[in-house]
Amino acid sequence: MQKLRYERPVIKQLNSGITNKFGAQSGFTPITHVDGIAVKDLIRDYGSPLFVFSERTLRQTYRDAYTAFNTRYPNVQFAWSYKTNYLNAICNVFHQEGSWAEVVSGFEYQKAIRNGVPGDKILFNGPDKSEADLLMAMEHQSPIHIDHLDELYTLIELSNKTGKRPKVAIRVNMDTGVQPIWDRFGFNYESGQAWDAITKIIHTDKMDLVGLHCHIGTYMLAAHAYHTAAHKLSDLALGIKKHFGQLIQYIDLGGGFASKNTLRGAYHSGIDTAPSFHEYAEHISSALLNAGFKTEELPLLILETGRALVDDAGYLLGTVIANKRLSDGRRATIMDFGVNLLFTSFWYEHTISPAQDCSQYGEEAVLYGPLCMNIDVVRENVKLPPLNRGDQVVVQRIGAYNLTQWMQFITLRPKVVLIDTDQNIHLIRKDETIEYLLDREETPAHLKHFDL
């Protein structure tokens, strides 16, 4: 018989408040396996901390999203948002499923090209596109989403210089009834800026206006905002047809669909509040279908959803370094991962679960990362069963943004693995080594030597 695990006793304040329908969660569900592979085996073989992706979840989520739209609208295309997660293996899962690419920098653009995405299936977004980037995109016939007039003028110049006609769309910002209004990017709809830009593009006759793009926000909990956005973009598209006789090929509603993570300060958990793909799809498709397009002229609907497609598929496995008691009596647990790896902990209250069996008794704790830096707090306040040094935890839904925003700060970045649909484990990014870092450094000759 296995020896029972020791768990130190916990003294807990009795809260006798008014009962509410949500109740007090008691007990913890340990996550011992990811896609059928034991967490302890993964950490044994690949070290801790460790990022793990589930190919099965990636594909299932994508298909769910695609079906939600495809069964409501005849002409749907997803474009994988590279900035959300541009590990090649992850990108290629989406490309295999049929996704195009959506990039926001020359670097991401090249990554997509190297992944083998045909140039005309890469959408080029973002406020910072250099002349070289634009030329590259023109060369590959990629749709360029114009963010500001200066970019438009640059494109006109480049078109004059090269004699090529770039394919463009404009990014439109608008009031969708949701605050804050993202008016930083693109041209405003209500003020008429967007229409001016469209008129300029068509009158200069140097480029083909193929689409209209918007991205109304991020982590949008209000699905109806997309209805408004789709409606306003359709209005522009129909206006273009009416005034200039030109058909707009696609309407790109960007991304921003919420994942099931809970935002910091949110009262309800993300699982309960985040709309499903079907809710977003219903709002968007009904707006487009009822906008007044002829059936054969319905534009292609492009979606650049990132977060909602990849968040659920990513896990971060970590290990407890130490426990300590703070001066105010709160308990603190130090993990081997911190904000360096989990950038999203700045805005999410991540779900953190023990990776081994535990009792149902929990204790409030502060969860710190390993950095020697005061900001390194993963959770300000989390209820966890008492954890001992060496115990393992699993952070769920970390697939989006962490692997693009992570920092090589104080520590080196760990391995990333992918569990495929047949439960084979593939290393998709090696851990960083000191050589990897030093390789990029140059020390001037006079600084090479010192004598201590």
Added chain:
Amino acid sequence: MKKNESISFWLDSTLFSYGQLFFSKNYTAAVLILLATFLRVDMGAWGLAAVLLTNGLALLAGLEKSLIREGLLGMNSLLVMLGLSLLYQSNATFFVVFLAACLLTLLVSVMLMNWLGQYGLPILSAPFLIALWVLLLAIRQYEALETHMGSIYLLNELFSWGGSGLVVFYEKVSNLEFPLIIAIYFKSLAAILFQGNIGTGILIAVALLISSRISFTLSLLGYMTGFWFYWFVGADFSQLQYTNIGFNFILSSIAVGGFFFLPNWKTYSLAIVIAPLAALFIAAGFAVLQPMQLPIYSLPFISIVWLVLYSSHFQNPGKPHFIKPAIQQYVPEKNLYAYRNYLRRFAQATFVKLGLPFYGEWFVSQGHDGKYTHLGDWGKAWDFEIRDGEGKNYRGTGELPEHYYAYNLPILAPAAGTVVEIIDQVPDNPVGEVNLESNWGNAIVLQHAAGVYTMLGHLKPGSFQVEKGAYVEKSTVLAHLGNSGRSPVPHVHFQVQATPYVGSKTMAYPIAHYLKKKEDGLELVSHGIPRQGDSIFNLYPTPLLENAFHFIPGQELHFRMEGPEGQVDFHWEVWTDAWNQTYLYCRGTNSLAYFVKDDVQLYFTSFKGDRKSFLYKFYLGAFRVLLGIYKKLDIADEVPLDQVAGGGWRIFQDFLAPFFLFQKARYRVLQTKVDDPLRPRQFELQSEVSLYNRSSSQVLQSFRLRVEDGKLKEWEAADGKNTWKATWKEKPENTPAHEMV
């Protein structure tokens, strides 16, 4: 142009008058038969004169040119004059009789044509029979007519016509020692031209073989059956009186075995079993006509064909044993190949082109005559739902209708039509429960055409977006899917019916086009019935291809061709005929390629004319073109066998065609290039037509087509030896548009 047309009219109407004797429009065969009539020069001459005079009279009388061209009028006069000139010598009186005979035959023909036409019966040689009987009865008293001494002078005539060589040749052929059974066969054939010599019979047999292998086979079959029957009843078939009417067995066999019906084992059997009937008619005919000293000629043949054809009108229309060719091509094998091809390609084609009533990929959870609820008169219906990769139709626990993928999805109009009925007050059921009182739950009925309605059921209460009486376009969102009525889990019920009520009996009606998921990709199904277990979705056309293949009547397509003939500029015209069939017409080669275009495909249906023409190459190359862009969708089709060269094996295939086909002309097309996924300007396809014999195959033509900016910019056809490359040319300014009819 005018001159050419009138030459071709006279050529056709004359030659077809000979060919029609054996239901053929083959020139070579007709010329052989014409030559055969001239083995008795005076008879041949009178016959030809009768053909020309009758057709001329008909033209003067203002009969329709296409009717005269058919040759049926000429054929009857031809027979009358052959019959008369056999009996009487040529002189002035006979000339007057000739004039009267032609006029009489023409009038009888026209009358019979219109009278029998009401009963769907052909005139066959009935006008000849009536006219000749009338004449024979009448002119017996004309003393100025002299009876012909007949074949006594044949050798003289042959000599004067073809010299001693012909006489020697004739003697040789006549003296050939054929077995009796074969000799009588040839004599029976010759009897159709009122001749009794083997040479004529051989000429006719060759003509038959050239024009149709099936007709030739049937002529032997009919003859053998008759011969055997007489042997069986103990009569001697070789007697002159039988030889003269033996052809009745032959003609009846060709007519019912292969010409009026599509040849198969059933018609071959029919050709055998009618032989005794022919014998009965022969005997009865003798009994009645002998006293009047009238020969029975083709009376048995005509009676039998009429009997059989008229009875065949009353077959079960759903499953006829004897199928009439839709378009009579005057060659049984052609009729057969065209029909087999039609069966494969268009048998299920319908007037209303139904699409699937949803967006995206759906799963057929119950098909026609399903084992759960699609029973009896209500069997021809479909249930559709959505399933995920694991075969589940819900997410979460599946306890609520909302958990089901299909729930609340938009349901679309399968085709344009009028909303004739809406039921919208049935609440959704909890999962697992059914509402048997309101079987179809919330439902909508659309009328698409007279007698073609569709019904969609189990919809969500309060979700209707159209009203009763509204006209809706195809793919309009009608309502959202619910779980009302006899629906334990959310699914849409879709049926086609002939009456406008919710819950009407269903009828089998195919979906015009859809894509079906296969293990290794997609399959395009045209005019198909989705089956239980299929995963299917709609397909959509692309404007680029829609425009390029949108041939408008009156339009001209100009090309410049580079080929082994050098550089040639040519053009095709787009026409619509009286039956609303559209075709491309090449004036230079007088060739036509018939095509059909619907909302997602263009297909050619048949080609007439010069197979060396560029139009023929295009016809084979663009035999079937999908107007939507679906890469990797490999589309296969079959070209009617008679529309491609068949090589040496074809002769065997022709003989065997009524029983089985071992040759196939397969068409394959693949989309190879699209320049831009968003706004395609260029598109390329490659196709191939291959002839398959049992084990070997041979590429007849490979073809490549490039579409650019809505035009057929360039196409290339190669036959293995030569390559032709055509490029689009704008219509030259100074050429007038072709006249519209």
